[in-house]
Each structure stands twice: as structure tokens, then as C-alpha cells.
Amino acid sequence: MKLLIIPVVAGLTCIGAALYLFLRLRAAKISSPKMSEIGSYIAIGVRAYLSRQLRAILLVTPVVAIVLGFTLNIWIAVTFVLGVFTSLITAYMGMSASTRANVKTAADATRSVNTAFHTAVFGGSIMGFSITGFSLVVLSVLYLLFKDPNPLVGFGFGASLAALFAQIGGGIYTKAADIGADLVGKVEANIPEDDPRNPAVVADLVGDNVGDCAGRGADLFQTFSDDIVTGMVVALTLVPKYGGAVLFFPMLLQSAGLAASMLGVLSIRLFDRSKPETAFYWGMAVTTVFAVLGSFLVSHFLVHDMALFIGTCLGVATTLVSSIITRYYAGSSGKPVHDIAEASKRGVALNVITGLSAGLQSPLGSIVMIVIAVAAAYFISGGSLLAIVAVNIGTDLLIGYIMTADAFGPIIDNASGIAEMSGAHEQIVHSLSQLDSVGNTMKATTKAYAMSSGTVTSFVLFSTYFSIVGLKTMNVMEPYSIAFILLGICLPYLISSLTIGSAAKTAMLMVDEVRRQFRTIPGILKGEAMPDYATCIDISTRNALKEMILPGVISIAVPIFVGLVFGHWALGALLIGAVLSSALLGPFFNNTGTAFDNAKKLIEDSGRKGSFEHQAAVAADTVGDPLKDVAGPALLIFMKLVGMAALLIAGIKPLF
Incomplete structure (x- = not known):
């Protein structure tokens, strides 16, 4: 139990650093x-949305908790509730900081772009x-109370449920506002993207916070927490x-990752003379070096098994390879984005076709790396499931740094x-826009990292x-097994259809409202x-919260129904199909949508705003928005x- 001191101290240090920066x-x-x-x-606007979201989740959480309490046990229900609320609290804290940092960044840009960057x-x-800090501290305390990792599964389930609602709701909100602002403001009225005359522009800016900050924060919180819980169960x-010390292996590895992430963030200041994107990658290199060093110490001195260290390194390599692949397919310096921008000269159709072609190819490299990492770790360790856990935790070691880059x-x-909107000098707006292209690539990198981590986690979940x-x-010779695998493959398509369709429905209402205001309020333009x-x-708030319910219910109800009614083998087959399908669809959505966005920015940065090719790129970007910010996450x-x-x-x- 003394080993729990390390993750508690690491977690409290992170919380203290976050609180210090927030107060400053x-x-x-x-x-x-x-x-x-x-x-x-x-x-x-952010507070209004989050308060409504909290009320919506409060309606669902007690019902699920009561069901868990009666069907499993009261402690699973308690940890489930803690998982939901810890996720929401941490996401709210990060989002609150973001809404303050955005104004400070804009103000600092009037003095120095470098200051604004930092x-x-x-x-x-x-x-x-x-x-990361809150997850480690709460999970450590819960284990100290229960002395058993199994009740912590409720915490992971609660974190995942909160993340689903936060990400889907926030994604629908931000993309509906973004699409409405772009289609009516930029395309029809031919006014700039963030022009204060556009009625949807504030909703769009609010959406960046509730979707990309609060939603993504809840997403990575559940990734971090679930991987610790599943690792401890294994x-x-x-x-x-x-020996008993192995129970703390996941927590201690994550603690090493937290320390490395803090050093990586601090090191960015050392690369002031580099381009912002280069500074980020140097910071990631620093984080990687210290994370690998920490994993060596944990593997050598805690479990005395260097095969686990190799597994951790393979997990880190998976993260880095996924990042490089995403940078190529979705980054503004990659060939696919330049091809999309070039295709825009011939119209929106060829823009979309070119982007889809590259996007369908983009998941391949990451999947190959994941397969190599898992297979190699399993072989080197002599068939140890803990080596797969090491790969999985290895994909998490950079999470604090990657979330920083994402936010x-x-x-x-x-x-x-x-x-x-405040009428700042054009050069300041242009400089911030260039930093925004870097931010887009960083967000895509985060999604690639999270999807790779999620896929490796699924290997652990399968085995566990x-x-x-x-x-x-x-037995795949039996038609029933194939039937449930196919059902699992279908589920991600259904979830994607519902979330993309929800974004479209809300965006249509937004388009109608912006057109109405331009038409009925004289003097706006x-x-x-x-x-x-x-x-x-x-409009964005009400519809986002309404539309997030059905995908959430399906994600919970279908696997539980299949497992209870048809048995464990049926649920196992369903899991295989659902994960395999998601592992390919997710990166496709993320990379394609980001590539469309960066192709648009490439055209804008070259001074061709308002041109035919720019209009084509804007239209394609609106197609990609719900892919990368709703369906993929x-x-x-x-x-x-x-x-x-x-x-x-x-x-x-099972019942039967």
C-alpha cells in the first residue's frame, strides 16, 4: 500500500500545477x-450550455446507478457516480481555464505572437x-478503500458514459454553429469567418470550448481512467x-507519464526560436524521453520484467507513429492537404472526392503499427497479458502533454x-490564424493518439x-458467432449516422436562423x-442536448442486452465486430475532416479568400466538420x- 503514495503525490502535483496556472x-x-x-x-454561453448538460446527465445518472446497485452491488453504483462527476468536474475546470486563456491570448497577440503562443x-x-491528476488521486483513494480493483470498473464505466454525453453533445453544438456560420456568413454573405455581424459567430466560439475543450477533456479522462482500471484488473x-506490487504497475507507469508530460510542457519555452509546430514536436520528444526512462525504472524495480518495459516502449512508439501518419494525411504540410486544395480549383465535388480518397487510406499505417506492437509484446513476454497492458499504458504516457497540445x-x-471581432489589426488576426492551423494539426494528432490507445485498450478488454x-x-464455423460479429460491425455505423445526422439537423436550424436575422433585422450587414x-x-444548446441521448442509450443498452439475453459468447463476438469497425471508421473520420479544414486554411493563408476555390473548400470543410468533431470522437x-x-x-x- 505504501506504493500508492507515488501516484497520489504525482496526481496532487498535477492538480497543484493546474490550480497555480489557473489562478495566474x-x-x-x-x-x-x-x-x-x-x-x-x-x-x-459556455456556462449556460454546461449547466443544461449537467441537468441532462443528472437525469440519467441516478437511473443507471440504481440499476447497477440492484443488479451488481452498491459499491459499483457509488464508483460509477464518482466516475461521472469527477469527469465532469475536471472537464469544467479545464474549459473554464480555456475561456479565460482565449481572451488573454488575443490580448497578448497585440504585443507579441510568441507571448500569445505561450x-x-x-x-x-x-x-x-x-x-490526469484527478484521475490518479481518485482511483488511488478508491483502491485504498476497497483494496480490490474490481469495484473501480464502475468508475471507468461512469467516466466513459460522461465522456460520451459530453463529446457527442459538445460536438453537435460546435459543428452546428460552425456550419451555420460558414454557410450563411462566409459563402452566402461573403463576410469573414469571425465577423461580429454574423449571428452564429459567438455560438461557434462557445462551441470550441464545450466541444474541443470540455468534450475532449472528458474523452481523455475516460481513456486515462479506463486503462488504469483494466490494467489493475488484469x-x-x-x-x-x-507479487502484490504488480497491482500498482499501471498507476506507477501513469505517474511516470505525468512527470514526463509536465517536463515536456515546461520545455516548450526552450524552443522559442523555433516555429510553433516545431516547438510542440520538440516538447513531445522531451516528454517521450522522460516517459521511457520512467517506464524503465518501474519495469525494472517494481516487477523485474524487462519484457514489460519493451511493451511500454512499443506503446509509446504506437503513439508517435500514429501522430506522424496523422500529420502527413491531415497536416497542412502534408501532400494530401495540398492535393485537396489544388482540387478545389475544379469545384467542391473534386475537393470532396480527393479528401475521401486520402482519408480512406489514412487508418492503415496506424492499424499496422498497433498489430505489430501488440503481437511483438505478446511474443517477447512469452504470452503475458500484462505485456499487452504495458503497451496500452505506453500509449497513455504522453497524455498530459497531448491534451495540452489539443486544448x-x-x-x-x-x-x-x-x-x-474586436477590430484588431489585420496582421494580428493573420498571425493567430496561422497558429490556428497548428492547433488543427495538434487536435488531429490527439484524436489519432486517442484512437490508437482505444484500439489497444480493446485488446486488453477482450482478453479480460x-x-x-x-x-x-x-467457433466462427457457427453462424451465430458470425451473426453477432456482423451486428457489432454495424453498431459504429449506426452511431455515426445518428451523430452526423444530429449535427446536420441542428445546423439546418442554425442556417435558417442566421438567414432570418439577415433578412428581418435591418442594418446587421x-x-x-x-x-x-x-x-x-x-438553438445549439437545446438541440445538442436532445440529440445526444439516443446514441448514448444505444451504446449502453445493446451490449448489456446481448450479454444478458444471448450469453457471454454473443457479447464477445459483438465486441470484436464493434471494435474492429470503430478502429477503422474513427481515424477515417478524424483525418478526412481535419484535411478538409486545413485545405481551406491553406487557401485562405495564400490570400485567396472569397475565390471560387475558397468557396469550394469552405463547403467541403462543412462536410468534414461533423466527421472530425462528432462522429470520430x-x-x-x-x-x-x-x-x-x-x-x-x-x-x-445470462438469462438463457
Whole structure:
């Protein structure tokens, strides 16, 4: 139990760092009253959305908790509730910091772009440090109370459920506002992206925070937490081989990753003379070196098995390879994005076709690397499941740093919008826009990392579930097995259809509202009358919260129903199909949508705003928006949620 001191100290250090940076941000003075005013509109919209989201989740959480309490036990229900609320609290803390950092970043850009860059980085690190710190501390305390990792499965399930609602709801919100603002403002009215005359522009800026900050924070919180929980459940079965200390292997590895992430974020200041994107990658290199060193110490001194160290290194390599592949397919410097921009000269159809072609190819490299990493770790360790856990935790070791880079994106995006709406000098807006392209690539990198981690986690979930229920083989000669595998393959397509369709329905309402205001409120386009921002914010809020319910219910109900009614083998087959399908669809959505976005920015940065090719790129970008910010992230959470649901009911005897 003394070993628990290390993760508790690591977690509290991260929380302390996040709190210190937040207080500094809160105390900072904003020199521009206009920027402060616009920032307050965004903050009010964010709080309004999150309060409604909290009420919606509060309606679902007690019902699920009661069911878990009666069917399993009261402690699973308690940890489930803790998982939900810890996830929401950490996401809220990070998002609150982001809404303050965006105004400060915009104000700092009037003095120095470099200063603005560092403000956005440290603003994003508050999210990165808080989600990892709170997860480690709460899980350590829970294990100290129960002295058994199995009740912690409820915590992981709660974190996954909260993430699903936060990511789907936030994604629908932000993409509906973004699409409505672009189609009517940029295409029809031919006004700039963040022009204050556009009624949907504040809703769009609010959406960056609730979707890309709060939603993504909840997403990575569940990734981090689920991997610790599943790792400890597996480690429990290996206590006879490694001794009781092996139970703390996942937590101590994650603690090493947290320390490395903090050093990596701090090291970014050492690369001031580099381009922002280069500085991020140097910081990632620093994080990687210290993470590998920490994993060596844990593997050597805790479990005395260097095969686990190799597994951890393979997990880190998987993260880095996925990042490089994503940078090629979705980054503004990659050939696919330049091809999409070039195709835009011939119209929107060829833009979309070119993007889809590259996007369908993009998951291949990451999948191959995942297969190599898992197979190699399993072979080198002599068939140890703990080596797969090591690969899985290895994909998490950079999570604090990667979340920092991810939150940097929406902060810069908001800062750019605030600068433009406040009438800042064109050069300042242009500089922030260039940083926004870096933020887009960082966000895509985060999604690639999270999807790779989720896929490796699924190997662990498969093995853990099959081990608990006693399934050693699956007979694919029986049509029933194939039937449930096919059903599992279909589920991610259904979830994707529902989430993309929800974004489209909400966006249509947004388009109608922006057109109505342009038509019925004289003087908006001349800058003589104020748009009605509140109505647009309300449209996104109401519909996002309504539309997130059905995908969430399906993600929980279907695996539980299949497991209880048809048996463990049927649920095992369903899991295989669902994960395999999600592992390919998710990266396709993420990379394709980001490539469309960066192709549009490439055209804008070359000074061709308003041209035929720019209009084609804007239209294609609106197609990609719900792919990269709604469907793709939702599938990652879906993968883990169905796995955690399976673990929850693994001990329950099927009805038939």
C-alpha cells in the first residue's frame, strides 16, 4: 500500500500545477475592454450550455446507478457516480481555464505572437494536468478503500458514459454553429469567418470550448481512467507470478507519464526560436524521453520484467507513429492537404472526392503499427497479458502533454475570433490564424493518439472479459458467432449516422436562423445593428442536448442486452465486430475532416479568400466538420464504453 503514495503525490502535483496556472490566468488583466466584452459573451454561453448538460446527465445518472446497485452491488453504483462527476468536474475546470486563456491570448497577440503562443500553451496545460491528476488521486483513494480493483470498473464505466454525453453533445453544438456560420456568413454573405455581424459567430466560439475543450477533456479522462482500471484488473490475476506490487504497475507507469508530460510542457519555452509546430514536436520528444526512462525504472524495480518495459516502449512508439501518419494525411504540410486544395480549383465535388480518397487510406499505417506492437509484446513476454497492458499504458504516457497540445487548438481558434471581432489589426488576426492551423494539426494528432490507445485498450478488454467469463475460443464455423460479429460491425455505423445526422439537423436550424436575422433585422450587414447572438446559442444548446441521448442509450443498452439475453459468447463476438469497425471508421473520420479544414486554411493563408476555390473548400470543410468533431470522437468513446459495459456484466449469469 505504501506504493500508492507515488501516484497520489504525482496526481496532487498535477492538480497543484493546474490550480497555480489557473489562478495566474484569473488574476491577469486584459488591456482591451472590447476583447473582455466578447470573452464574457463566450463565457456566459459556455456556462449556460454546461449547466443544461449537467441537468441532462443528472437525469440519467441516478437511473443507471440504481440499476447497477440492484443488479451488481452498491459499491459499483457509488464508483460509477464518482466516475461521472469527477469527469465532469475536471472537464469544467479545464474549459473554464480555456475561456479565460482565449481572451488573454488575443490580448497578448497585440504585443507579441510568441507571448500569445505561450499563453495558449499554458492555458491548455491546465486541462492536461487536471484530468490526469484527478484521475490518479481518485482511483488511488478508491483502491485504498476497497483494496480490490474490481469495484473501480464502475468508475471507468461512469467516466466513459460522461465522456460520451459530453463529446457527442459538445460536438453537435460546435459543428452546428460552425456550419451555420460558414454557410450563411462566409459563402452566402461573403463576410469573414469571425465577423461580429454574423449571428452564429459567438455560438461557434462557445462551441470550441464545450466541444474541443470540455468534450475532449472528458474523452481523455475516460481513456486515462479506463486503462488504469483494466490494467489493475488484469494485474490482479498475475499476483501469484509477480507479487502484490504488480497491482500498482499501471498507476506507477501513469505517474511516470505525468512527470514526463509536465517536463515536456515546461520545455516548450526552450524552443522559442523555433516555429510553433516545431516547438510542440520538440516538447513531445522531451516528454517521450522522460516517459521511457520512467517506464524503465518501474519495469525494472517494481516487477523485474524487462519484457514489460519493451511493451511500454512499443506503446509509446504506437503513439508517435500514429501522430506522424496523422500529420502527413491531415497536416497542412502534408501532400494530401495540398492535393485537396489544388482540387478545389475544379469545384467542391473534386475537393470532396480527393479528401475521401486520402482519408480512406489514412487508418492503415496506424492499424499496422498497433498489430505489430501488440503481437511483438505478446511474443517477447512469452504470452503475458500484462505485456499487452504495458503497451496500452505506453500509449497513455504522453497524455498530459497531448491534451495540452489539443486544448491549445480551441484556445487559439477563440483568440483569433476575438481578435477579429474586436477590430484588431489585420496582421494580428493573420498571425493567430496561422497558429490556428497548428492547433488543427495538434487536435488531429490527439484524436489519432486517442484512437490508437482505444484500439489497444480493446485488446486488453477482450482478453479480460474472455478470461473472466471463461471463453477460450470462438467457433466462427457457427453462424451465430458470425451473426453477432456482423451486428457489432454495424453498431459504429449506426452511431455515426445518428451523430452526423444530429449535427446536420441542428445546423439546418442554425442556417435558417442566421438567414432570418439577415433578412428581418435591418442594418446587421452594414454594422448598424447588433445580431441576436443569444438565439443562436440557444438553438445549439437545446438541440445538442436532445440529440445526444439516443446514441448514448444505444451504446449502453445493446451490449448489456446481448450479454444478458444471448450469453457471454454473443457479447464477445459483438465486441470484436464493434471494435474492429470503430478502429477503422474513427481515424477515417478524424483525418478526412481535419484535411478538409486545413485545405481551406491553406487557401485562405495564400490570400485567396472569397475565390471560387475558397468557396469550394469552405463547403467541403462543412462536410468534414461533423466527421472530425462528432462522429470520430464518439466512436472512440463508444469502443471503450461497450468494453466497460461488458466487464460490468461479466459476473452476471445470462438469462438463457
